[in-house]
Each structure stands twice: as C-alpha cells, then as structure tokens.
Amino acid sequence: MKNLFEHGKPRYGRFKVVPQCIDIHDFHYVSPFKRHITGLEKNLRFKSFQFISLNNSQYMVGLAVVDLGWVGHGFFYCHDLQTGKVLEHSFLQPFGKHTHVCNHQVGSSSFKKSSFLIEIKKTATGRLVKVRRGKHLLLDATIGIKDTEPLVLCSPTGASGWTYTHKQTALSVTGSLYFNQQAIDLKNQQFVAALDDTCGILRPETAWHWLSLSGMDRTGQRLGINLASGVNETFVSENSLWLNGKIFELPAVLFEQQAKNQWRIYSADGGIELSIQTHWRRHEAKNFGVVASQFNQWVSTISGTITCQDSRVDIDAQMGLLEQHYAKW
Structure with missing residues (x-):
C-alpha cells in the first residue's frame, strides 16, 4: 500500500502491509457541521507517537517519542524486576519543539530536550534506536521486524476522525542497554522487543486500556500478545496473538481491576483468560484544563490461557506491560 489515504479519506480495515506514506496533508478533514478544518487547527488535532519496549525475564525498558500538537513528549525508563531499581527520564517540549514523529514506512523520529535525546530510525528491516543523556x-539497539507479521489497521474514530496503528511483538533485538553501571548485551540476555506506531485524529477526550506481551510460551515458541479496549473498536479490532511471527486475530476483551496490584483480562466466549500482577508503575498526572492526561503503565507479570483456532496457548508468568490512559487533548 503506497498511501493510507485515498481521495482525501483514510482506508479502513486490517492490512497485510505497512503504508509507505501517512501524511496528514493528504487527509480532507471536515467537521460534523461540514466545516473544512485546515492549517494550524488541523495540525494541532493530529496526534502521533512511537513507543518501543524491550524486555527479558528481568528487565523492562520503555521509550517513546510523542507529538500531541500542543506539546512534545519524550521518555525512557528501565526497570529491574529482581532488584526494584529504576532509571527514568521524562521531558516535555511546548508545541512539539525539537519533537519529530515520522509516520512513513521509512524515516527518522527524534525528541531532544537539553542533554536528553531519543533517536528512532525506521528502515525496511527494522528499527535503529539510540537514547542518550549528556x-x-x-540504549543502542537494533530491532528486526522481517520475520514477524505486522498488525496494521485503521478505524473510524468519533464523528470525523480516524486512528491508525502498526504494532509488532516478540521481535529480535541486538545491541546494548546501559543500566546500573553495566553494559547489558541484548542478544545474549535474550531480550525481545515490541513496536507501537500510532497516529490519527483521535477523540478529543478519550480513555483506553492496553496490554502488550513479548516472550516465549511453554513450548519455546516466540509469543506476542496485544490487547486493547477503548480504542480501535469500530469495524476492526487490534486484539492479536503472535506465535513464531504469525499473527492471529483475537476477540474483544474486558479489563477488570480486582485489587490494587491485580487485574483480570478476559473475553466473553472464555477463550481469553489472563491474570495480571502489576509491579513498578510509570505514572503521569497533568491537568491544564484544556489539556489533561492521567497515564499509568505498569510493568506486569502475565499468566493464563488463550484459545485460538482450537489451539490453547499457556502463559506462565511472562513479563509485559499493562496500561490505563485517560487523555483530553
């Protein structure tokens, strides 16, 4: 697919390939009252971000470059589940200063604030990621995507908006993580990675839950899970399972908090039954009236079962991420 847009409108559905081009200027934005929205107003309503996680059984790393129009945001964290140690950096830039998110298939994204820098280079075969502080x-990582089918979809959002996402999980990764005064070899320590590229004209007030897992199942297969509620639920769903790089669509799920550090995620047909124990949390709460965000992302331990195409996948204490997000933007 060359372009996400056709005759000024986004193509809707789940796709086999990533669009070569996503340019907001190709979208003809019209309000419910048939007013054409252009220029600065259109750009401010367009949201885009790239999130990447890397983990093994001990460490969870998360980083993102976010352009919300009104503000740019970059963050990086590394959590050691065994010791509880955390390294975290998070910065904002007004009106997206020094913030660039590339929504094309190939290109570079970056965030810079003072001595903190995130660089993400998208290539045909993966991602080159570097994070610096002074x-x-x-982090210096190379993530491979060629042997894993992508989740690529676009769905209608609100009265005249749309949401696009490209996600992949359980990806191979090489390079080094620098944490707690040591260089950690990502390949030798069996790290895997997950990608989340999302953009669109999102709801001005929205909330969602999200779960991401990258690891191995009991039989040694590469295992990836992506589950969400509150987003991409019109016409298509982003709920997916990956086994050794092959993707399978999953049904709708409910996220239910049962105790302070315990959640349940399950489907109505009983095919998905997951228990989530949360640990360290990345948290932000900002309320500026017109713009607000309540963000929680927990490093989590995930157990349970998923039945897909008459096959049962058992998940035994795998590391993952659980997210709860409310935003007004």
Whole structure:
C-alpha cells in the first residue's frame, strides 16, 4: 500500500502491509457541521507517537517519542524486576519543539530536550534506536521486524476522525542497554522487543486500556500478545496473538481491576483468560484544563490461557506491560 489515504479519506480495515506514506496533508478533514478544518487547527488535532519496549525475564525498558500538537513528549525508563531499581527520564517540549514523529514506512523520529535525546530510525528491516543523556549512552539497539507479521489497521474514530496503528511483538533485538553501571548485551540476555506506531485524529477526550506481551510460551515458541479496549473498536479490532511471527486475530476483551496490584483480562466466549500482577508503575498526572492526561503503565507479570483456532496457548508468568490512559487533548 503506497498511501493510507485515498481521495482525501483514510482506508479502513486490517492490512497485510505497512503504508509507505501517512501524511496528514493528504487527509480532507471536515467537521460534523461540514466545516473544512485546515492549517494550524488541523495540525494541532493530529496526534502521533512511537513507543518501543524491550524486555527479558528481568528487565523492562520503555521509550517513546510523542507529538500531541500542543506539546512534545519524550521518555525512557528501565526497570529491574529482581532488584526494584529504576532509571527514568521524562521531558516535555511546548508545541512539539525539537519533537519529530515520522509516520512513513521509512524515516527518522527524534525528541531532544537539553542533554536528553531519543533517536528512532525506521528502515525496511527494522528499527535503529539510540537514547542518550549528556555524554552517557543509555540504549543502542537494533530491532528486526522481517520475520514477524505486522498488525496494521485503521478505524473510524468519533464523528470525523480516524486512528491508525502498526504494532509488532516478540521481535529480535541486538545491541546494548546501559543500566546500573553495566553494559547489558541484548542478544545474549535474550531480550525481545515490541513496536507501537500510532497516529490519527483521535477523540478529543478519550480513555483506553492496553496490554502488550513479548516472550516465549511453554513450548519455546516466540509469543506476542496485544490487547486493547477503548480504542480501535469500530469495524476492526487490534486484539492479536503472535506465535513464531504469525499473527492471529483475537476477540474483544474486558479489563477488570480486582485489587490494587491485580487485574483480570478476559473475553466473553472464555477463550481469553489472563491474570495480571502489576509491579513498578510509570505514572503521569497533568491537568491544564484544556489539556489533561492521567497515564499509568505498569510493568506486569502475565499468566493464563488463550484459545485460538482450537489451539490453547499457556502463559506462565511472562513479563509485559499493562496500561490505563485517560487523555483530553
């Protein structure tokens, strides 16, 4: 697919390939009252971000470049589940200063604030990721995507908006993580990675839950899970399972908090039954009236079962991420 848009409108559905081009200027934005929305107003309503996670059984790393129009945001964290140690950096830039998110298939994204820098280079075969703070390199990683089918979809959102997402899980990764005064070899320590590229004209007030898992099942297959509610629920769903790089669509799920550190995620047909124990949380709460965000992302341990195409996948204490997000933007 060359372009996500055709005759000024987004193509809707789940796709086999990533669009070569996503340019907001190709979208003809019209309000419910048939007013054409252009220029600065259109750009401010367009939201885009790239999130990447890397993990093994001990460490969880998360980083993102976010352009919300009104503000740019970049963050990086590394959590050691065994010791509880955390390294975290998070910065904002007004009106997306020094913030660039590339929504094309190939290109570069970056966020810079003072001495903190995130660089993500998208290539045909993967991602090249670097994170720096001053003279210190925090992450230098190469993520491979060629042997894993992508989740690519676009769905209608609100009265005249749309949401596009490209996600992949359980990806191979090489390079080094620099944490707690040591260089950690990502390949030797069996790290896997997950990608989330999302953009669109999102609801001005929205909320969602999200779960992402990258690991191995009991039989040694590469296992990936992506589950969400509150987003991409019109016409298509982003709920998916990956086994050794092959993707399978999953049904709708409910996220239910049962105790402070315990959640349940399940489907109506009983095919998905997951228990989530949460640990360290990345949290932000900002309320500026017109713009607000309540963000929770927990490093989590995930157990349970998923039945897909008459086959049962058992998940035994796998590391993942659980997210709860409310936004007004």
